[in-house]
Amino acid sequence: MFTVNPFAQLALSPALMQGYVIVMVLLVVAGTILDVVHKGSARYFFDNMRRSRGKGVQVGGGTLLAIAVQTGVVDVLASGEFCNARRRIAHLLTMYGFVIYVVATAVMVFMYPTPATPTPAWLPQLWWLGALMVCVGGYWFWFFIRVDVLAEGNSPFRLVRADLFVVSLVVSVTLGLVWAFLQARGSGAAMPVFGLYILATTVLFAGVPWSKFAHMFFKPAAAFEKRVSSANGTRANLPAPADKPEQFGIARGQPRHY
Secondary structure, three states, X not given: OOOOOHHHHOOOOHHHHXXXXXXXXXXXXXXXXXXXXXXXXXXXXXXXXXHHHOOOOOOOHHXXXXXXXXXXXXXXXXOOOOOOHHHHHHHHHHHHHHHHHHHHHHHHHHHOOOOOOOOOOHHHHHHHHHHHHHHHHHHHHHHHHOHHHHXXXXXXXXXXXXXXXXXXXXXXXXHHHHHHHHHHOOOOOHHHHHHHHHHHHHHHHHOHHHOOOOHHHHHHXXXXXXXXXXXXXXXXXXXXOOOOOOOOOOOOOOOOOO
């Protein structure tokens, strides 16, 4: 089961599967552009960088390159913006799992779409690994780390529009795993589950303008701008960080259900 390309076993033409993937990519691109234009995210960061050039210390090209590398390594690859270790681990599991899952899906659909072209055993294994990483990180975050559940005591099944991305992501990946499992067993329920899988996946990629999906594209720009403003001394017009105050008495624990 873990070494079989599930997409090659479908009774669908390769052109149809590949066309669907291309449409999803186009929806992500269009949705991200619409989201950035609507919220003015790119204009906000570029305006901040332009205003900071005439203030503070001028930052040289070498420093900018070092800041770009630091942003890529710390803020993007290591999710350094998360101070909470559990949330960072859950985020990294979900992020890297999603990348592995999406890349493995694209390779299997475009390069090995039928049994006539045997799929290397390690590729479906990567697909399963990425999907399981998404499920572990996503469900861990959803049920045990979300602030409205952990600190505020709300039900983990409470849904708001901001949850569209994470909910559609974990539902899509979970249905993909269930479909692959049922198909490997020859179950008649495989195709109905596949239909739900396609529906959830479409919601995930078509819902970019209404979800947090697009933030993964402009967050690196925000992190870079923040580091540049710190290096040139402008700090986005914020005061310098103060020393951590001394703490007396009993250390306060994590807030829960206040």
